[in-house]
Amino acid sequence: MQVSMCIRPLWEDLKHLKRPLLIVAGEKDTKFKDISQRMCSEITQHGECGCDERDGDELCDMIVIPDAGHAVHVENPLPLVRAVRKFLQKLH
Numbered sequence: 001m002q003v004s005m006c007i008r009p010l011w012e013d014l015k016h017l018k019r020p021l022l023i024v025a026g027e028k029d030t031k032f033k034d035i036s037q038r039m040c041s042e043i044t045q046h047g048e049c050g051c052d053e054r055d056g057d058e059l060c061d062m063i064v065i066p067d068a069g070h071a072v073h074v075e076n077p078l079p080l081v082r083a084v085r086k087f088l089q090k091l092h
Helices: 030-046 077-091
Strands: 021-026 060-065
Touching (some): 021 077, 060 077
Parallel strands (some): 021 060
């Protein structure tokens, strides 16, 4: 049995982001690191001001975790935890 799913790309939605987003990529995961950089660029260029009045530059933080591939949370969790903690503290 084959299930056909129609998944629409979410790139257009990035232009309407109103809340801060932390994008995480592993240093060794070149494919998703490049995609993450494109996402962050899209957000900073086109991001709308949200209810907390942030501009595009404040809507997106990107962190590249050293010595990690696609499974950042398994391969190098401590820098990930630090990045998430720093991101959350910045929100308050």
